[in-house]
Amino acid sequence: MEILERALKSIGELDNTAMQRARERLDNLTKPKGSLGALEDLAVKLAGISGKVFNDFRKKTVIIMAGDHGVADEGVSAYPKEVTPQMVVNFLSGGAAINVLARHEGAEIICVDIGVASDVDHPGLLVRKVKKGTDNIAKGPAMSREEAIKAIEVGVVTAWESIDKGSDLIATGDMGIGNTTPSSAILAAFSGKPLEEIVGRGTGIDDLRLQKKLNAIRKALEVNKPDPEDPIGVLAKVGGLEIAGIAGVILGAASRRVPVIIDGLISTAGALIASKIDPRSINFMIASHVSEEPGHKVMLELLGLKPMIFMRMRLGEGTGAVLAMNLVEAAAKIIKEMATFEEAGVSKEEI
Ligand SMILES: O=C(O)c1ccc[n+]([C@@H]2O[C@H](COP(=O)([O-])O)[C@@H](O)[C@H]2O)c1
């Protein structure tokens, strides 16, 4: 708890003066006021986060949290559990979608085993296993409260270490067969929305598995009775180890005023937990894309975040978040590199 408390103590507000200065500069650049839309809002947010109008990113990092799920035994995924460690090996060998996109964006990948059921032996893996997969949430809690806190703290420390090594733009990613089930359960606990509206097909399940998934979430909520006023309790009861780790990465980045780009459904479930632990953490989050999972849009609305990319993606791994790094860098360059009306000798608006 000491690490989490330390992180929470350092989370501050956005720097309003820097944001105002950023808005003024944007209004003086050679374009009609506001014409770069969300790109301008992003430049203003970056100023609020760093306290500086000009930002550039030297080291971009995606942190992938990997964990397994006892609830996979209920037949809620289209793929077997073994895929979790197999994909971890794929991340470390460079063959996954996230490797391609991270290379494309010039980002580094950190992969953390925070709760994979089997052990992966690879020198590139950060082994910070809190538990060998969660217990089946349809039958009882995913993990103990102590384990949930420990997993959040793994995320905090991983973010801090990466920032200490120079990371100044962080993206969140996940890997875990079955993890759209706890992510949807977390959303149900916080939103109270009917499951039919928020539960999707994850890796691509058929109608039969969708019914099993809905039943498993219904049972998880009945058996565990998560209290939306107790976010760590929600996480321990119906969450996942990688979701906890992602919440920790977000709180860790926020505590160091480093922008953190949120990926799809699972990462945003982590963001919801972080936001309920400390709402100020939302200030440091940047939404990337909106996933095909129906619950993702609802999560982003709850957080009050607007996604920038609509590409029908539903992969996880941090893929949407890493794609958005390009837009974050573009926003930072616009405010820094564009000429003002005065510099370019362009006439300003008449009214
Ligand atoms: O990020 C998303 O929005 C997303 C949506 C659907 C599936 N996934 C990925 O697919 C896996 C979970 O799907 P499932 O069907 O096993 O619950 C897990 O490894 C996630 O990274 C990710």
Ligand SMILES: Cc1cc2nc[nH]c2cc1C
């Ligand atoms: C192959 C595969 C890759 C993934 N990456 C994230 N979730 C995944 C699920 C599967 C099944």
